[in-house]
Amino acid sequence: MKKLLSLLLALLLCLSAMSVVSAEDGPHTITFMLSGDNTVTDENLVLSEIRQRTGINLVVNYISSGDYQTKINTLIAANTLPDIFSISGQTALDLRDAGKLTDMRPYLEEYGPHILASYEEGELEELLINEGDAVYGLNDRSGLVINTFLIRKDWLEKVGLDNPTSVDELYEVMRAFTFDDPDGNGEDDTYGYVAAIKAPNTWEHVFSAFGIPFNVLNLLEDGTVTTYMKNPRYLECIEFLRTLYSEGILDPDFATMTQMESFERFWNGKVGMFNWNSVGSMRNWYPGRYVFEVPEQPGDLFARIEIVDDETGEICGGKKPYADLSSYCAVIAKSCEHPEDAIRLLDYLYYTPEGGDLVFLGVEDVMYRWIDKENGLYERIGEYADDVTHRAAGGYVYSAGRGGWTVDNSSVRTYNAFARESQQEEMAVARDWPYIPVILDAYTEYGTQLNAIEMEALANLIVTTGDVEAEYAEYIARWENEGGLQYEAEATQWWADNR
Amino acid sequence: MVNSGCRPKKRVSAWHSFVRSLHMDFLLYALLIPGLIYFTVFKYAPMYGVIIGFKDYNIVSGLDNANWLGFGIFRDLFQRAAFQRAFMNNIIISFLKILWGFPMPIILSLLINEVRSRAYKKYVQTTVILPHFISWFIIYGMLYALCNLSTGAIPQVLKSINETFGVRIDIVNYLAQKETFLNVLIISYLWQSSGYGTIVYLAAITGIDQQLYEAAMIDGAGKPRQMWHVTLPCLRPTIIIMLIFRVGSIMNAGFDQIFAMSNSLVISVADIIDTYVYRIGMEEAKFSLATAAGLFKSVIGLVLVLGTNWIAKKVDPESGIM
Amino acid sequence: MTTKENVKRRGSGGIRRTRGERIGNRIIVVLLGMLSIVMIYPFWHVLMYSISDGAKALGGGLFFWPKGFSLFSYGLVLRNAQIWVSYKNTILKTLIGTALSVLLSALTAYPLSIRRLKGRRIISMYIFFTMLFSGGTIPTYLLVKNLGLIDTFAALILPGAVSAYNMFILRNYMLSLPPELEESARIDGARATTILFRIILPLSTPSLAAIAMFYGVSNWNSYMDALLYTNKLSLQTLQLYLRQVLLQTSSSNAAMTVAGKTEEYVSDTQVQMVIVAVSVIPILIAYPWLQRFYTKGITVGAVKG
Incomplete structure (x- = not known):
């Protein structure tokens, strides 16, 4: 027995001995908890380049995006914060109020000149997390992309129709894309429209064609700010979708297919129009994901659809993207021993072009080389042409794929022409909606449940064989009773007070 | 008559030395120490966490500073219509899963035990556990490949039947129909979990004293009667304990499966407590709500376990957990 | 006849x-x-x-x-050196963790299977209670942190070392062995540890194999412990690595190009399939080996004499 116990004890000792924490002198260590989904090796080229260029011993805790929230919540609860991390919403405000975040303001002038330069006057102060003059958080403005409604030009040619400009024409094209064999393979295997409940982007432009900003708050004529379900033209749009569904134009699997499957329909050439942001369809995934032959320039294959609303005469663009002022901000923990180093690091990596290129493209002349830096043309060199090797060495990894947090980051600078142009054109016709930059209590309390009701309603109203209006009224009642009325009241009040 | 007990019952011999027994029992208690330390440190020490369910907990300010809400969170939860719907679905789905899913591994084990060829037995044993290792997301992917209306195998077969025989069978996506969804849910559950469930029963069957079978044969029992009078009675303690465990987790209706398979068209029959709590808890770190829901599930589990254990004891004093 | x-x-x-x-x-x-x-x-x-x-x-x-x-998708998953680090960690975790778990379960199960032991019902209840109630993620994390286990290999093993479920399965199996075995050995003067290791455990191999299987699989697949209790990539486990691959291919940042070959098609469905294969095949190799232990039934009587 004694033998056994001592064996067990020895085992435990061995286990804990395997975890020697080495203390280092010399350069300051900054721990940075970063979310991302790349397979990177522990020590790599980019990381050592960062350390060399900044003189800071950067230690990255790299957490996959699906688990980031769980991990950071646990660390907050245990009060063991990394030096730099990202945080959003009410938790961010609570952390600030509890005095657990560093005010960066005193350091910005000296250590964060590029950060200061990248923000417009007053822009930094608008962030919810920043109070008065104090700066607690820096936001990532690289994700501001608008969705475009793309159509395949070759299919249009095949069915002899023009790019649709009205709802009626849209319907005609969708019909033809379903029944007139637009891909010319002699089989009835295409759909006019693919939308998926699990991919809200896919509905955006059809709803927009009826004047409805999809899946966000809507401003009604009487000043009420409420769910898009209460938009007076909602049922009109549902009726349109019901027609598409019953005639077999809308892919009948819309309720079950995953977001990826909805994309795959497009890559596979099963559908000729798709609602997407330009980064996905025209940049990263072009041409690699397309199963059929695609021309070198995406502009030769796609065109943007611009529907004009009969009633108002306006062009029905995608939803206007707003920099979410309560969304993720990089913050520095109060427990960080060298906040000046942390700021210097952020300034270099995410607010300077060299830093952005380093985290996005990798080490210049080792991993990639510029062909035409002006126009964002580059090539990756040798083994780093291979994505897996490139990422294992740290390329792409520390940038969340965007290459900096500024509006003009590495990723944007390397856009292809079509992606760049369609972004600009769509932005010009973007559909505005009442964006509320604060966190409403009712949203925190009921938001996701209300959204689930909206999605349930959308799916069921499209397929139901019962009385559409009666069922619609039921869903509205449910939405209102499950906290919707409170949400609506708070949103309306805020809008009336502030806009 | 066939002897239906696993072993003859004998009284503990009377002559053992009291001193020696004390010495023995001391060692037995000592053996328990590492396990008890483990449960105390890793399971009981963190259990103060259940009070999160009664407090207005915020991860930043911590547990000590949170206000007591008493049963406020529970009241709030129970009042929500979506929770009530989830609760009902939870019970229906769990009940169906126990009804069909509990006997399946037992039947399967008895069948596998009848296979005489060792190689074949090994082959079957290995294959039946395979589905356990495939995540629900992938199983859903396969079901989707079978059921989806544009390329799915089932609709295509039905379509050709309709065309060849001039009949009109309704072609629907079974995953997106309220009426058929529960069937898909239960069948895929049986397929995924029955094989893995046989591991315990097969181990128990292996442990049955071969002399009992020999005795039964001498009494003239054929295979079916041996199964009924020897194997099943010997499995009884295992079956009872597995049933108690299963009943204790009755409120776990299978989060992973439903999370992967549910969609907006079937959510009204598929939403369970766990998926509901996950959904509303995701937005902000609503630990109080999640803890309250978990506690509610545990209490129901505890009551049912005590009930089952009590009944089990009435039937067979040797069985049960406590 | x-x-x-x-x-x-x-x-x-x-x-x-x-x-x-x-x-x-x-x-x-x-x-x-x-x-x-x-x-x-x-x-x-x-x-x-x-x-x-x-x-x-x-x-x-x-x-x-x-x-x-x-085999492009396999390349995507296997070409990264990090997968071998994570394989090594997971294999170590599974081997050491399972051995420790089975040992602790056996030590706990055996006394609880002895009918005359006073207090065994209360102790059983004490253990069973942990199956229903748990403190939740945060208190457990705090405990692991206070024990100084964060970023250690032990954090991957200790917090889930004993499962009450598996312990009870083993105990129940031991309960089904004839009590005379233990009694007669005791009368012959054998110590409890001797009885356990010499008589009871050899007779319990089928059940030990079953719970070893359960422990092994749950060690192999466990995810949350590695996610929460470790930060270093050198302690990354296979499931964490695979999760990252999975999310990577289904995001707009998918790795798409391979050296010298830029238009290979990768679907996230296929990568999912590769991930299943990569993580399940080692278990399938180990399983038939464990099955050895449930060969045909044991004749208890023979041991008695």
């Missing part, structure tokens, strides 16, 4: 069964054969899909054979 004669024939060595039994047996064999195909097909599907050509596989349907052939 009378049953007595039947037994006699058996006794003399010949295996003869009644006609009904033979037919019944054949039905069972066929039934299980069909069942095993139903069980095996999905895994076969996963394997075949994983080595298919990404673009050709997209059409879906049944995969009796691969559609086209490409």
Whole structure:
């Protein structure tokens, strides 16, 4: 027995001995908890380049995006914060109020000149997390992309129709894309429209064609700010979708297919129009994901659809993207021993072009080389042409794929022409909606449940064989009773007070 | 008559030395120490966490500073219509899963035990556990490949039947129909979990004293009667304990499966407590709500376990957990 | 044929069964054969899909054979050096963790299976209670942190070392062994540890194999402990690594190009399939080895004497 116990004890000792924490002198260590989904090796080229260029011993805790929230919540609860991390919403405000975040303001002038330069006057102060003059958080403005409604030009040619400009024409094209064999393979295997409940982007432009900003708050004529379900033209749009569904134009699997499957329909050439942001369809995934032959320039294959609303005469663009002022901000923990180093690091990596290129493209002349830096043309060199090797060495990894947090980051600078142009054109016709930059209590309390009701309603109203209006009224009642009325009241009040 | 007990019952011999027994029992208690330390440190020490369910907990300010809400969170939860719907679905789905899913591994084990060829037995044993290792997301992917209306195998077969025989069978996506969804849910559950469930029963069957079978044969029992009078009675303690465990987790209706398979068209029959709590808890770190829901599930589990254990004891004093 | 004669024939060595039994047996064999195909097909599907050509596989349907052939997706998962680090960690965790777990479970289960032991019901209840109630993620994390286990290998093993479920399965199995075994050994002067290691555990191999399987699989697949209790990539486990691969391919940042070959098609479905294959195949190799332990039944009587 004694033998056994001592064996067990020895085992435990061995286990804990395997975890020697080495203390280092010399350069300051900054721990940075970063979310991302790349397979990177522990020590790599980019990381050592960062350390060399900044003189800071950067230690990255790299957490996959699906688990980031769980991990950071646990660390907050245990009060063991990394030096730099990202945080959003009410938790961010609570952390600030509890005095657990560093005010960066005193350091910005000296250590964060590029950060200061990248923000417009007053822009930094608008962030919810920043109070008065104090700066607690820096936001990532690289994700501001608008969705475009793309159509395949070759299919249009095949069915002899023009790019649709009205709802009626849209319907005609969708019909033809379903029944007139637009891909010319002699089989009835295409759909006019693919939308998926699990991919809200896919509905955006059809709803927009009826004047409805999809899946966000809507401003009604009487000043009420409420769910898009209460938009007076909602049922009109549902009726349109019901027609598409019953005639077999809308892919009948819309309720079950995953977001990826909805994309795959497009890559596979099963559908000729798709609602997407330009980064996905025209940049990263072009041409690699397309199963059929695609021309070198995406502009030769796609065109943007611009529907004009009969009633108002306006062009029905995608939803206007707003920099979410309560969304993720990089913050520095109060427990960080060298906040000046942390700021210097952020300034270099995410607010300077060299830093952005380093985290996005990798080490210049080792991993990639510029062909035409002006126009964002580059090539990756040798083994780093291979994505897996490139990422294992740290390329792409520390940038969340965007290459900096500024509006003009590495990723944007390397856009292809079509992606760049369609972004600009769509932005010009973007559909505005009442964006509320604060966190409403009712949203925190009921938001996701209300959204689930909206999605349930959308799916069921499209397929139901019962009385559409009666069922619609039921869903509205449910939405209102499950906290919707409170949400609506708070949103309306805020809008009336502030806009 | 066939002897239906696993072993003859004998009284503990009377002559053992009291001193020696004390010495023995001391060692037995000592053996328990590492396990008890483990449960105390890793399971009981963190259990103060259940009070999160009664407090207005915020991860930043911590547990000590949170206000007591008493049963406020529970009241709030129970009042929500979506929770009530989830609760009902939870019970229906769990009940169906126990009804069909509990006997399946037992039947399967008895069948596998009848296979005489060792190689074949090994082959079957290995294959039946395979589905356990495939995540629900992938199983859903396969079901989707079978059921989806544009390329799915089932609709295509039905379509050709309709065309060849001039009949009109309704072609629907079974995953997106309220009426058929529960069937898909239960069948895929049986397929995924029955094989893995046989591991315990097969181990128990292996442990049955071969002399009992020999005795039964001498009494003239054929295979079916041996199964009924020897194997099943010997499995009884295992079956009872597995049933108690299963009943204790009755409120776990299978989060992973439903999370992967549910969609907006079937959510009204598929939403369970766990998926509901996950959904509303995701937005902000609503630990109080999640803890309250978990506690509610545990209490129901505890009551049912005590009930089952009590009944089990009435039937067979040797069985049960406590 | 009378049953007595039947037994006699058996006794003399010949295996003869009644006609009904033979037919019944054949039905069972066929039934299980069909069942095993139903069980095996999905895994076969996963394997075949994983080595298919990404673009050709997209059409879906049944995969009796691969559609086209490409190992590109395997390359995506396996070419990164990090996977070998994570494999090593997971294998160590599984081996050490399972050994420790089985040992602790056996030590706990044995005394609880001895009927005369005073207080065993209360102790059982004490342990069972942890199956229903738990403190939750945050208090457990705080505990692990206070024990100084964060970023240690021990954090991957200790917090889940004993499962009450597995312990009870083992205890129940030990309960089904004849109590006379323990009693007579004790009378002969054997110590409890001797009885446990020399008599009870050898007789419990089927159950030990079963719980070793359960522990092994849960160690292999466990995810949250590695996610929460470790930060260093040098302690990354296989499941964490695979999760990252999975999310990577389904995001807009997917790795798409391979050196010298820029237009290879990768679908996230296929990468999912590769991930299943990569994580399940080692278990499938280990399982038949564990099965050795449930060979045919044991004759308890023989041990008694």
